[in-house]
Amino acid sequence: MTFTLGLTGSIGMGKSTTAKMFATEGCAVWDADAAVHRMYGKGGAAVGPMKNAFPSAVQDGAVSREVLKTLIQSDPSVLKQIEQIVHPLVAADRDAFISASTAAITVLDIPLLFENGTEKTLDAVACVHVAPDIQRARVLERGTMSEAQFESILAKQMPIADKLAKSDYVIESDTLNHALAQVKAVVEDIKQRLAHA
Numbered sequence: 001m002t003f004t005l006g007l008t009g010s011i012g013m014g015k016s017t018t019a020k021m022f023a024t025e026g027c028a029v030w031d032a033d034a035a036v037h038r039m040y041g042k043g044g045a046a047v048g049p050m051k052n053a054f055p056s057a058v059q060d061g062a063v064s065r066e067v068l069k070t071l072i073q074s075d076p077s078v079l080k081q082i083e084q085i086v087h088p089l090v091a092a093d094r095d096a097f098i099s100a101s102t103a104a105i106t107v108l109d110i111p112l113l114f115e116n117g118t119e120k121t122l123d124a125v126a127c128v129h130v131a132p133d134i135q136r137a138r139v140l141e142r143g144t145m146s147e148a149q150f151e152s153i154l155a156k157q158m159p160i161a162d163k164l165a166k167s168d169y170v171i172e173s174d175t176l177n178h179a180l181a182q183v184k185a186v187v188e189d190i191k192q193r194l195a196h197a
């Protein structure tokens, strides 16, 4: 059986970048945001249910994230409805990945890990964090979200201090070298735990 390590953090704090480091250290990596991207794409599992709920959001057989963001801006309850459609599909995709994983450690990159209580199903959780001003600058630099969209997503997430307090491991993403050193230490610690289990 593979050891399941959840990887979380607040928006833009460096989950995807850190997940890649775990992959280079030999871990299998599953990414919740990437699963949503597949499901929103042509032929994806979320396209049909999303079309029923939000007809304008499906264009050329795929879910348009731009339309979704506009709908969420004008009616905040839309995000809850999207979550009710998408989260069960994402959970099924994650469970299938874990069952098929042959790696010693499987890392699950999940933005809403604590918000959805997923930690209860995992062996341990690592939380990525960086100072809020760096977080904001990094997200806005990407140019995919306005300041208002960033604020509204941030407001829906559990405060980073609470996520850190609930986590087994903490990884500061201030520089790439520092983050990589911490990833290596987490992998080493889990391997020690497995060796003595």
Ligand SMILES: CC(C)(COP(=O)(O)OP(=O)(O)OC[C@H]1O[C@@H](n2cnc3c(N)ncnc32)[C@H](O)[C@@H]1O)[C@@H](O)C(=O)NCCC(=O)NCCS
Residues within 6 Å of the ligand: 010, 011, 012, 032, 033, 036, 065, 068, 069, 072, 079, 082, 083, 086, 087, 090, 111, 112, 144, 145, 153, 154, 156, 157
């Ligand atoms: C709101 C949407 C349209 C924004 O799309 P966009 O391409 O701009 O951003 P992306 O999907 O890359 O998400 C960026 C980050 O926003 C945060 N975020 C996304 N969805 C949510 C949510 N429902 N609640 C809180 N934070 C969220 C996460 O930190 C995520 O890493 C999109 O995230 C979406 O459809 N979300 C609903 C599905 C969901 O809950 N996904 C989260 C992982 S299961």
Ligand SMILES: Nc1ncnc2c1ncn2[C@@H]1O[C@H](COP(=O)(O)OP(=O)(O)OP(=O)(O)O)[C@@H](O)[C@H]1O
Residues within 6 Å of the ligand: 009, 010, 011, 012, 013, 014, 015, 016, 017, 018, 033, 111, 138, 139, 172, 173, 174, 175, 176, 177, 179
């Ligand atoms: N350790 C680090 N040192 C320097 N920059 C970093 C580090 N980790 C991430 N970054 C930068 O921060 C930005 C956000 O990182 P990333 O996309 O990994 O975050 P995320 O938490 O996955 O984001 P989201 O919540 O939006 O999915 C990127 O521009 C990335 O290059």
